[in-house]
Amino acid sequence: MKKMLLLIVPIFIYAESLKELISIAQSKNDLVLSKQYSQESKAKSLDATDSSYYPTLDVGGFYKRDDEASPFQAGDTYSASAKLSYDIYDGGKRASQSNQAEYALKASVFDTTAYKKSLALQIVQDFFTIKSFQATLDAREEAQESLQKQLERIKRFYDARMATQDDIDRVQADFDTNIYEMESIKFQILSLYAALSLKVGTNISTLEPASFHKHSSNDYEILDATRALLSQNESLKYGAEAIDSFYYPNIRVEDKYSIYEYDRLDSNLQAMGASPLQNQNTLLLSVNFRIFDYGGLRDTKESLLLNAQALNSKISFQIKEQEMQHRLALSRIKTVKIRIKSALSALNAATSAFKTIEKKYNAGIADYIVYLDALTKRTSSKALYESGLNELEIAYAIFYFYSGKNIQEELQ
Numbered sequence: 001m002k003k004m005l006l007l008i009v010p011i012f013i014y015a016e017s018l019k020e021l022i023s024i025a026q027s028k029n030d031l032v033l034s035k036q037y038s039q040e041s042k043a044k045s046l047d048a049t050d051s052s053y054y055p056t057l058d059v060g061g062f063y064k065r066d067d068e069a070s071p072f073q074a075g076d077t078y079s080a081s082a083k084l085s086y087d088i089y090d091g092g093k094r095a096s097q098s099n100q101a102e103y104a105l106k107a108s109v110f111d112t113t114a115y116k117k118s119l120a121l122q123i124v125q126d127f128f129t130i131k132s133f134q135a136t137l138d139a140r141e142e143a144q145e146s147l148q149k150q151l152e153r154i155k156r157f158y159d160a161r162m163a164t165q166d167d168i169d170r171v172q173a174d175f176d177t178n179i180y181e182m183e184s185i186k187f188q189i190l191s192l193y194a195a196l197s198l199k200v201g202t203n204i205s206t207l208e209p210a211s212f213h214k215h216s217s218n219d220y221e222i223l224d225a226t227r228a229l230l231s232q233n234e235s236l237k238y239g240a241e242a243i244d245s246f247y248y249p250n251i252r253v254e255d256k257y258s259i260y261e262y263d264r265l266d267s268n269l270q271a272m273g274a275s276p277l278q279n280q281n282t283l284l285l286s287v288n289f290r291i292f293d294y295g296g297l298r299d300t301k302e303s304l305l306l307n308a309q310a311l312n313s314k315i316s317f318q319i320k321e322q323e324m325q326h327r328l329a330l331s332r333i334k335t336v337k338i339r340i341k342s343a344l345s346a347l348n349a350a351t352s353a354f355k356t357i358e359k360k361y362n363a364g365i366a367d368y369i370v371y372l373d374a375l376t377k378r379t380s381s382k383a384l385y386e387s388g389l390n391e392l393e394i395a396y397a398i399f400y401f402y403s404g405k406n407i408q409e410e411l412q
Contacts, residue, residue: 018127018210021200022120022408028201029119035112042108046101052094055086074276075264083256091248091289096241103235110228117224119199120407124397126196127207128390130189135386137185140178143379146358147175150371153362167368174372212396212410216333220326221404226318229311236308243301246290254284322402329399336392343385350374350381 016024026032061080066073087094151171157163197204259279290297357374360366400410 016202016204017208018124019408019411021127021196021204022123024202025119025123025200026116029199030201032112032116032119035108035115039105039108039112042101042105046098046105049094049098049101052087052097055084058083058085073266074262076262078261078263079258081256081258083254085252085254088251088253089248090250091245093242093245093250096238096245100235100238100242103231103238107228107231107235110224110231114224114228117401117407121397121401123196123199124407125394126192126199127210128393128397130192130196130207132383132387132390133185133189133192135390136383137182137189139379139382139386140182140185142382143375144175144178144182146375147171147178150368151175170368210393211412212393212400213412214396216330216399217403218330220322220402223318223322223402223404226315226322229315229318233308233311233315236304236311240301240304240308243297243304246297249287249289252286252288254282254286256282256284258282322404326399326402329395329402332395333392333399336388336395340385340388340392343381343388347378347381347385350378354378 059080059082061078063079064077066075068075151168154163154167154171158165158168193204257279258281260277262276265276354374354377357366357371361368361371396410397407400407
């Protein structure tokens with residue numbers, strides 16, 4: 001165990017409780033950050049759509065030069081202008097686009113929340129899986145101490161010519177096999193620590209004890225992942241409505257004011273005492289609507305509505321899946337509790353049996369095969385019991401997840 005700690009500590013230097021690990025992951029996990037940036041992008045898109053309700057103001061200018069002035073025209077013309085524009089009526093396009101952007105933002109928010117909850121569940125599963133492997137490792141280390149004592153004991157008997165080399169070889173083989181199994185478990189623990197650190201976004205050294213509140217109910221809320229699809233579906237429908245606006249008149253008003261300056265005026269123009277236009281205000285009222293597009297807009301709208309129907313089917317499936325998983329989660333809790341009860345009974349029996357057989361073996365009444373079998377059962381029973389306790393925590397985490405609850409809030 002000490003070697004294991006020396007192996008892990010230089011790599012993982014951060015230790016927090018399970019609740020803190022989840023909090024850190026929700027602020028440092030790269031995929032969470034990616035979804036948050038996407039959410040901010042959707043918010044900016046909504047702001048941009050809402051801005052279309054306001055008039056627009058454009059300023060511009062130009063310079064034109066003719067190498068030789070045309071009759072009654074200047075050789076050089078300078079102009080600056082300002083144009084105020086406003087869409088009086090657009091067939092409901094802006095309203096539909098605003099609603100489309102609003103539901104796209106809601107979908108992004110739900111998607112981010114759904115991923116955070118899913119990430120929390122993954123962290124919980126890694127956390128308690130590490131705990132289970134650690135419990136198995138502890139049980140094998142305890143068994144290793146017993147095997148070490150028996151190996152030393154049998155060697156003393158061999159030196160006293162009370163045991164044979166075969167006796168030593170049998171114990172030595174079991175001793176080395178246990179070391180092999182422990183090293184395999186250590187690597188699994190190391191791998192899980194690495195995976196957990198990647199999810200959290202911070203290096204981890206040790207795991208503090210953690211447990212969930214133990215309560216259950218048949219009630220559940222729709223998952224945020226499903227809510228995201230529902231909002232996405234609404235966004236598609238409003239997108240389809242925005243397409244309909246092209247079939248309605250689009251009325252736009254523009255008011256443009258321009259000023260002009262000239263150089264190299266035509267001499268005939270000057271002789272007549274005339275001067276070019278110095279300023280101009282232009283009011284433009286335009287009406288446009290689509291008459292024929294060979295069905296392009298219609299097909300685009302149908303494409304969006306078909307995507308919405310596809311989402312409806314996916315939503316229906318996810319609702320059914322959540323109901324099934326919620327029901328299975330309740331059954332999983334009941335099953336694990338029964339397994340824990342059986343594992344505890346087996347552990348008590350195996351521990352009692354091992355103590356008795358160990359005394360008999362040391363007294364030479366029981367043989368090594370019986371002793372090893374008792375030791376193996378005690379080791380296995382202890383690992384199973386500890387793993388069962390960790391599986392129960394995972395079972396509750398899965399139950400809370402499919403109940404639509406925040407897993408972090410259910411931790412004690």
